[in-house]
Amino acid sequence: MKSKISRLILAGLLAAMLAGCGKGPLDPKNPVKLTLWHTYDQQMKASMDDLIDEFNGTIGEQEGIIIETGFVAVASDLHEKLLTAASGAPGSPKLPDIAVVYPRAAVTLAEKGLLLDLGEQFSEMELSGYVPAFLEEGKMGGDTLYILPIAKSTDVLYVNTTIFDRLSKDMGVTLSQLATFEGILDAAEKYYTWTDAKTPDIPNDGKAFFYPDEPFNNAMIGFRQLEDDFVTDQALNLSSPFFQKIWDSYYPGAVKGYIAIFDKYANYLIQTGEIVCATSSSAGVTFYSDTVTYADNTKEEAVLAVLPYPVFEGGEKIAMQRGGGMCVFKSDAKKEYAAGVFLKWLTEPEQNLRFTSRTGYMPVTGAALEDLMARETAGAASDNIGKLLKTVIDMQRDYTLYVPPVFDGFEELQKRYKEDLLRTAGDSRREYLELLGAADPDAAYKAVSRGVLERFISGDKIR
Amino acid sequence: MTMRFRLFVFLIALVVLMVSGVVITLLISGSLTGGRGEAEEYVRKELNRVSDDLDARYGDITVQLVRLSESLSMSIETRLWDKEIPAAELQEHPEVLEEVIEGELDRLLLALDKTGCSGVFMILDATVGPELVDAGHSRAGISVRITEPKLSGPDMARRYVRGFPGIAYRSGFSMLSNWDMEFDVEDRAFYRLPLEKYSEIGLPLSRLYYWGFESVISDGGDSMILCCVPLIGSGGEVLGVCGFEISAVNFMSDYSPAAGEYRHAFGMLSHLTDNGLDTGHALFSGNQSASCAARDNGPLLCDGGNGTNIYRQQDGMAFVGLHEEVKLYPADSAFADQRFAVALLIPKGDLDALVLQRNVRLMMICAMLLFVGLGVSVFISRRYLNPIMSAFDDIYSDCIDADAKTNIREIDRLIELIRVTKENTAQSGHNGRAGALTAEGFDALNLSPREKEVAALLLRGMTMRQVSADLGISESTVHGYCRTLYKRLGINSRTELFIRFGVTSSDNTHMAAKPGLKS
Numbered sequence: 001m002k003s004k005i006s007r008l009i010l011a012g013l014l015a016a017m018l019a020g021c022g023k024g025p026l027d028p029k030n031p032v033k034l035t036l037w038h039t040y041d042q043q044m045k046a047s048m049d050d051l052i053d054e055f056n057g058t059i060g061e062q063e064g065i066i067i068e069t070g071f072v073a074v075a076s077d078l079h080e081k082l083l084t085a086a087s088g089a090p091g092s093p094k095l096p097d098i099a100v101v102y103p104r105a106a107v108t109l110a111e112k113g114l115l116l117d118l119g120e121q122f123s124e125m126e127l128s129g130y131v132p133a134f135l136e137e138g139k140m141g142g143d144t145l146y147i148l149p150i151a152k153s154t155d156v157l158y159v160n161t162t163i164f165d166r167l168s169k170d171m172g173v174t175l176s177q178l179a180t181f182e183g184i185l186d187a188a189e190k191y192y193t194w195t196d197a198k199t200p201d202i203p204n205d206g207k208a209f210f211y212p213d214e215p216f217n218n219a220m221i222g223f224r225q226l227e228d229d230f231v232t233d234q235a236l237n238l239s240s241p242f243f244q245k246i247w248d249s250y251y252p253g254a255v256k257g258y259i260a261i262f263d264k265y266a267n268y269l270i271q272t273g274e275i276v277c278a279t280s281s282s283a284g285v286t287f288y289s290d291t292v293t294y295a296d297n298t299k300e301e302a303v304l305a306v307l308p309y310p311v312f313e314g315g316e317k318i319a320m321q322r323g324g325g326m327c328v329f330k331s332d333a334k335k336e337y338a339a340g341v342f343l344k345w346l347t348e349p350e351q352n353l354r355f356t357s358r359t360g361y362m363p364v365t366g367a368a369l370e371d372l373m374a375r376e377t378a379g380a381a382s383d384n385i386g387k388l389l390k391t392v393i394d395m396q397r398d399y400t401l402y403v404p405p406v407f408d409g410f411e412e413l414q415k416r417y418k419e420d421l422l423r424t425a426g427d428s429r430r431e432y433l434e435l436l437g438a439a440d441p442d443a444a445y446k447a448v449s450r451g452v453l454e455r456f457i458s459g460d461k462i463r
Numbered sequence: 464m465t466m467r468f469r470l471f472v473f474l475i476a477l478v479v480l481m482v483s484g485v486v487i488t489l490l491i492s493g494s495l496t497g498g499r500g501e502a503e504e505y506v507r508k509e510l511n512r513v514s515d516d517l518d519a520r521y522g523d524i525t526v527q528l529v530r531l532s533e534s535l536s537m538s539i540e541t542r543l544w545d546k547e548i549p550a551a552e553l554q555e556h557p558e559v560l561e562e563v564i565e566g567e568l569d570r571l572l573l574a575l576d577k578t579g580c581s582g583v584f585m586i587l588d589a590t591v592g593p594e595l596v597d598a599g600h601s602r603a604g605i606s607v608r609i610t611e612p613k614l615s616g617p618d619m620a621r622r623y624v625r626g627f628p629g630i631a632y633r634s635g636f637s638m639l640s641n642w643d644m645e646f647d648v649e650d651r652a653f654y655r656l657p658l659e660k661y662s663e664i665g666l667p668l669s670r671l672y673y674w675g676f677e678s679v680i681s682d683g684g685d686s687m688i689l690c691c692v693p694l695i696g697s698g699g700e701v702l703g704v705c706g707f708e709i710s711a712v713n714f715m716s717d718y719s720p721a722a723g724e725y726r727h728a729f730g731m732l733s734h735l736t737d738n739g740l741d742t743g744h745a746l747f748s749g750n751q752s753a754s755c756a757a758r759d760n761g762p763l764l765c766d767g768g769n770g771t772n773i774y775r776q777q778d779g780m781a782f783v784g785l786h787e788e789v790k791l792y793p794a795d796s797a798f799a800d801q802r803f804a805v806a807l808l809i810p811k812g813d814l815d816a817l818v819l820q821r822n823v824r825l826m827m828i829c830a831m832l833l834f835v836g837l838g839v840s841v842f843i844s845r846r847y848l849n850p851i852m853s854a855f856d857d858i859y860s861d862c863i864d865a866d867a868k869t870n871i872r873e874i875d876r877l878i879e880l881i882r883v884t885k886e887n888t889a890q891s892g893h894n895g896r897a898g899a900l901t902a903e904g905f906d907a908l909n910l911s912p913r914e915k916e917v918a919a920l921l922l923r924g925m926t927m928r929q930v931s932a933d934l935g936i937s938e939s940t941v942h943g944y945c946r947t948l949y950k951r952l953g954i955n956s957r958t959e960l961f962i963r964f965g966v967t968s969s970d971n972t973h974m975a976a977k978p979g980l981k982s
Contacts, residue, residue: 057752077620093614268638287640297592
C-alpha cells in the first residue's frame with residue numbers, strides 16, 4: 001500500500017514538472033511590456049500599428065508580450081531622441097526597448113554598449129533566411145549583428161508625368177532620357193525654357209525641373225557609379241576628378257534655376273508643382289499625392305511614374321541600399337527574449353510582405369523577396385506602390401545596391417556637405433538673379449561661378 | 464456493516480463535512496462569485512479616474528480655446544487695420560491671407576503646447592482663389608499637428624496638414640502626404656455649426672464652442688475629436704474659426720485603463736444618445752482588438768445589471784462595464800443637447816471566462832481536498848483496524864499470542880482477558896472448574912481478610928450496598944476495597960471478577976463455601 005501511494009505521488013510530481021517544461025522565460029499571466037520607437041509615419045504608421053495590434057492579440061497574448069509604440073518620428077528626429085536618451089542627461093526620455101535605427105546612429109549606441117547582440121536571440125538557421133547584404137549592413141562592418149533588417153529601400157526617380165507629358169509634347173524630351181543624369185539636365189534646361197516662355201512678360205521666371213532629395217547620397221552613389229569613393233578615410237574625396245561631374249550635375253542647374261535649391265523632402269515640391277521629378281527614397285512613395293496643388297490653389301491630377309535611379313553616362317548601375325532596421329536595447333533576459341520573439345514574427349515573410357505591400361519597402365528575407373518577384377505587383381495597396389515595387393524588383397535584378405560606410409561622424413559629414421552645397425548654390429543663385437538684369441544668362445553664370453568650385457573643394461565656402 | 468466500513472464511512476463523512484464547510488464559507492464570503500465583485504471595483508476605479516481627469520482636462524481645453532479665439536481675433540484685426548483693410552472685407556483681399564496666417568503661427572503653436580492636444584487649426588472665412596469653382600467651400604487657413612505618440616518635452620516634430628507651403632518651409636514643418644493648401648468646409652459640422660449658432664443666437668464665445676468626433680480634414684487618417692469656436696471681430700464680423708484636435712493616439716496614451724487581469728479592457732469617449740453609446744463617434748483607449756470589435760458593430764445598448772452594466776450590440780457582442788456622462792458643455796451652451804459619456808468596458812466573454820477559470824480552480828482545490836481526504840480515510844481506516852482485525856483472527860483461531868499487542872489499551876485488555884479466560888478454561892478442565900481461581904490461587908493474591916470478605920460477597924452477587932450492610936461498613940469503604948481488589952487482579956469490572964474466579968451465577972454459593980472466603 002505504502003509503495004503504491006509513493007509511486008502515485010512521484011508520478012504526480014513528475015507530471016507537474018514536465019508540464020512546466022518547454023516554456024520560455026515568459027509568463028502569459030504577467031506579460032512583458034516592450035516600448036517601440038519607429039520611423040514609420042503617416043500611412044506607414046497605420047500598417048505598423050495593424051501589425052503590432054495583431055501581434056499583441058495573437059503571439060503576444062500566448063507568450064506574454066505586449067508591444068507599445070512609444071514614439072514615432074522621422075529618422076533624424078528619432079535619432080536625436082535616441083542619442084539624448086542614451087546620454088542620460090537630466091530630463092531626457094527613457095530609452096525604448098526596441099527602436100528603428102540607421103547604422104549612422106546605431107554605431108554611437110553600440111559604442112556605448114547599449115545595444116544587444118541580436119545573434120543571441122537568433123540562431124544561424126534563422127539568420128540564414130535574411131538577405132545577406134541586408135544583414136551585413138546591420139553588422140556595421142563588424143561581426144556583431146546590432147540591427148535586424150525590417151524593411152529596405154533604395155533610391156528611385158519620381159516623375160510627375162502629367163506635367164512631363166506636356167513638356168514632352170512641346171519640347172521632345174522623353175522619359176527614357178531620364179535614365180541618366182545628363183539626360184535629366186538636358187530635360188531640366190528645356191523645362192526651364194518652356195515654362196519661362198509661358199510668361200513672355202516676365203523674363204527668367206522659368207521653373208525648376210529636378211531636385212535630388214539627398215545631395216550627399218547623390219554624390220556618394222555618383223562616385224560609385226564612376227568607380228570611385230566619395231568618402232575615404234572618413235573625409236570627403238572632393239579633390240577626385242569625379243567630383244567635377246557630381247558638381248556639374250547640380251551646381252550649374254541650381255544657379256540657373258533648372259534644379260531646385262531646397263533642404264526638405266522632394267515630395268513637398270512635387271505636391272506643389274514646383275518641380276517635375278526628383279530622386280528620393282523608394283520608401284517615400286506613400287508620401288506622393290495624386291494631386292498637385294499650385295500656389296493659386298488650382299489643382300491638377302498628378303500621374304506618377306517611378307523610374308530606376310539615374311546613372312551617370314558610362315557609369316555602373318549602382319543605387320543606394322537604404323532603410324533602417326530595428327535594434328534591441330540591453331535590459332533583462334525576459335525583455336530581450338520577448339524582443340527576439342517580436343522581431344522574428346515581424347520579419348516572417350507573411351507579415352513582412354503585408355507591410356511592404358502597403359508601404360513600398362522591400363522585404364528582407366530571401367523567401368519574401370522571391371515571393372514578391374514571383375507575383376510582382378499583385379497585392380500592392382495602391383497604384384503608386386505597385387509601380388514602385390515593379391521598379392524596385394527590376395533594380396534588384398539589374399543594379400548593385402551600395403551600402404555606405406559607417407563611422408562616428410558620418411552623419412555630421414553628410415549634414416555639412418548638404419548645408420555647404422545648398423548655401424553655395426543659394427548664394428550663387430541670388431547673385432545670378434541680380435546679374436540677369438544686366439547680363440545674359442551665360443555671362444551671369446560665368447561671373448557668379450568663377451572660383452566657386454575651387455573654394456568649395458578647398459573648404460573656403462562663399463558666404 | 465463491518466467495523467472497517469463503519470470507520471471508513473465515518474471518516475468520509477467527516478471529510479465531506481469539512482470540504483462542504485469550506486465551500487459554504489466561500490459561497491457566503493462571495494469568493495465563489497469568481498471575481499465579478501473585483502471586476503466591478505476595477506471598472507469603477509478606472510472609470511472614476513478617467514472621467515475626473517477628462518472632465519478637468521477638456522474643460523481646460525475649452526477655456527484655452529476661448530482665450531485663443533479672442534486673442535487671434537484681436538491680432539488678425541490689428542494686422543488688417545495696419546493694411547487699412549476692414550475685417551469685414553477680408554474675403555476681398557486674398558493676397559494678404561498668407562501673411563495674416565503666418566503672423567498668427569506662434570500664437571497657435573504656443574496654445575498647442577499649452578493644451579497638450581494633437582493639433583491646432585485656424586480657418587479664415589476667405590480663400591486664395593475666389594474665382595475658382597470650389598471657392599464657395601474652400602477656405603484658407605492652417606492646421607498643424609504634432610507627431611504622436613509623443614515624448615514629453617518641447618520641440619516636438621510638427622506636421623503640416625493644411626496651409627500655404629511657404630509657411631511650412633519657413634517654419635520647418637513636415638508636410639503630410641494628404642496636405643492641401645486650403646480647407647474644404649462643405650458640409651463640415653465643426654465649421655458650419657458654431658458660425659450658424661453665432662448668427663442665430665449671438666451667444667458669447669464661451670457658449671459657442673463645439674465638440675465633434677471629426678477631423679479638421681475629411682481624410683484625416685486617425686480618429687479625432689475636435690473643439691472649435693468662432694473667430695469674431697470687434698464689430699461682430701465673422702473672421703473664421705479656430706480649434707484644437709485630439710487624436711485617438713493622444714486619447715489612448717492618456718486614458719488607457721490599467722490592464723492587469725483584464726487585458727481586453729478598454730475605455731471609450733463617445734456620444735451618448737437614446738440608442739446608447741455611439742461607437743461610430745468615439746475615441747477608444749486600452750486594448751485595440753476589443754475596442755475594434757466594439758467600434759465596428761453599431762451602438763452599445765445598456766442593459767443594466769448587478770453592480771456593472773451589460774452593453775450589447777446588434778450582432779450580439781456584449782461587454783460588461785460602466786459609463787458616466789461627461790459634461791463638455793455648460794447648461795446654456797448652444798450645443799447643450801449634445802451628450803457625451805466615458806465608459807470602461809470588458810468583453811463579457813472575457814469576464815465569464817475569467818470567472819469560470821477562477822471557479823474551476825476553486826472547485827479543483829475542493830475536489831483535490833476531497834480526494835486527499837478519501838485517500839487518508841482509506842489509509843487510516845486500514846492502518847487503524849489492521850492490528851485489531853489481526854488480533855480477532857487470532858482469537859477466532861484459538862492462537863492468541865501472549866505478546867501480541869494492538870497498542871490500543873482497551874482492545875489489548877480485552878484480548879488479554881479472552882486469552883486468560885481461554886487458558887483458565889483449559890486449565891479448569893484439569894481442575895474440574897473451567898477458569899475458576901483455586902483456593903491456593905486466591906490465597907496467593909495476598910488479599911487482606913477484609914478484602915477476601917468483600918470479594919466473597921461480591922462473588923455471591925451482592926451489590927455494593929448489600930456488602931456494606933452485611934459487613935457493617937460504609938459503601939465508600941466497600942468501593943475502596945473493590946478498587947484495591949480490582950487493582951491486584953488487574954481487572955476493571957465485576958464481570959471480569961466473575962470470570963477470573965470462574966464463577967457463574969449458579970456458582971455463587973459454591974464460592975462462598977471455599978476456604979478463606981466468608982460465607
